[in-house]
Amino acid sequence: MTTDAEKLVSKNPMVSSPNKMKLGVFALNAHGGTAISVAPEVHKADNWPRSAEIIRAADQAGFEAMIPIGRWRGFGGESNFGGTSFETYTWAAGVAAITDQIACITTSHVPTVHPLLAAKQAATIDHISNGRFGLNIICGWFGPEMRMFGGKMMDHDDRYDYADEWIEVIQKAWTEKGYFDYKTKNFNLEQAFSEPKPLNKPFLINAGGSPRGMRYCAQHCDSAFIILGSHEPQAVAAQIRKYKDLARNEFGRDLKVWCYSYVSVAESLAQAQKYVDRYVTEFGDDEACENIVKELGIQTGIMTPEQADNFRYHFKGGWAGFPLVGTPEMIADHLAMLSDAGMDGVCLSWLDYKAGIAQWNAEVMPLLERAGLRAPYASRSLSAAA
Template sequence: MTDSKNQIKFAYWVPNVSGGLVVSNIEQRTDWRYDYNVRLAQAAERNGFEYALTQIRFTAGYGAEYQHESVSFSHAILAKTERLKVIAAILPGPWKPALAAKQLATIDQLTQGRIAVNIVSGWFKGEFDAIGEDWPEHDERYRRSEEFIQCLKGIWSQEQFSFHGKYYQFNHYTLKPKPIQKPYIEIFQGGSSRAARDMAARVSDWYFTNGNNADALREQINDLKIKAKNHQHQVRVAVNAFVIARDTEQEAQAVLQEIIDEANVEAVQAFAIATREAGAATKEGEGNWAKSSFEDLVQYNDGFKTNLIGTPQQIAERIVALKALGIDLILIGFLHFIEEVEYFGEKVLPLVRALEQQQLSASASASASASA
């Protein structure tokens, strides 16, 4: 059997904000309310998903008029599940590390170690302006996030934590009880810029990147792994994808085309402007969405680019190809979450595991032949 530790893992986007995962007027049988999310989490847990990621939004926009806060919503989902680990997205600025460390340690204790955290450095200046938060320039936001992560790790793992950085200071701080997870709660972060990869290579456990093609992903992963090795650090990689799995490729492509045809043009264009402004602020002059077309931005984390659109067999083969590039986890959005999570678990996931087992057996046979 395939070693479960070496299997590719799956997460889903928690729809704790309204509007679904595409900026389109197409019907999305997905709901942002709690009761729906409980049923979704339980369905995901039954169908092989190990993680879920709650979103952090403070203001309406791009089709998301309503937003539940991420940390409390994560805890509420955890209370109704048994194995799922929920990744709560938080923003340095609105959160301070002392508060986040204490919140998350408490949830970790109450859920037997099933909380994780995604540190979001921020890309939408309008949101920070609306809530009266400082907006450091792009690379400074990542420096602040790096200090934030250093503080979380120190608070969770040291008896008396002291830190004197540019953004945060601690003097012999002791947190008890500490998290159940050792040495600390899993830390995720996102971003595709040089600054994001540099930060991940130094301090993060997981690096989220937007959806992309194989060549672009390979380049990012190689850069990240080389940098991490130079820092004697290990970081795993997760990629965003929007999955459209149907019985035929024609059906899947028709759904994709309908999503794009029904796109909320005004909202997508506003998003495009905001992302271009965010990208222009990076030292390299481009960010997550620098090469994204209008069609790409209809799924706001470039999920279409990953190309998990087609039959279960096609999608399974592409997932295993992503694993070969160095992807450890796929973060998935769906159009109709509950029913498509169930279809994925029934039709796609068994094929993925079978292909992984075939590759493992072939590798073992090759090794045996070489040593004979």
């Protein structure tokens, strides 16, 4: 008899891929992606056919995951960054319908979706994708979004307490045969029922960075999605170990760790940096950036002026992700460093996703294969030969 774990390995590339460094595409579903900019070529998330081209390019190149950002409203400013976005469950179903092998992830704010509805939607997408579905769990940090739904912001730890119960309901819906009851502080379910079950145990992700958030990742999730606190190799390795050791020592679980990066590739470091400087310095949306910083409660006042400027620069460049900026060879070296530090995967974003992923597949991917970070992918090889 095939176990759930064995079925999962056979289906979801976030688990089954043999690649040492797995790759995803991040935030394609929202205006700007991760770039807080009004540059003319900034990503517009109001055109499904254009998004579908990028999704297929990632699928055919062997990328392991498409991970959307959860957004219900924008952050103001000239760009209203993130204000236009595709809803992530239906978006993931669309991804599933037009791809062959990539993991189809949804990003779900737990206070905005009842867990029984989430479980049913998840199972549906899992069937459409033939077992490639995954769920990125967000506890809800942007107050105006939560108030849109008639609620209010819960205290930080209360959000995770709620999320504990939310995912328990979903797990029961995915596994319990017949009817089940579930009565807790936040839920009162009588004779709950959900069929069909997912084909696989869906892959769970969370981006918790606080002690409580890290514990949630370690207890419930298959992967942590982290913002790197430092780009120095030893510090990166220490941050990754902290997550993995907690999961192993406290819960006996093998937790994967992913981060995200904004990408600029050129013939020289100077050219690649100039490209980022242009969309950040000349076209960056300072008002939207400040609104995000305030909402997140980031105390830039404790930084030196130089540190604060650097922080805002990287936030406008790509939501403060790890910068993959330089020549193709430099990018490959950066990813090798992350892999050596214990990173399992990196989700990528570009100012212009269509041009960016085409360049990545042509110039960077072959170097990752030569470095032993990725194996050649058959679909891409066949496409190139044709």
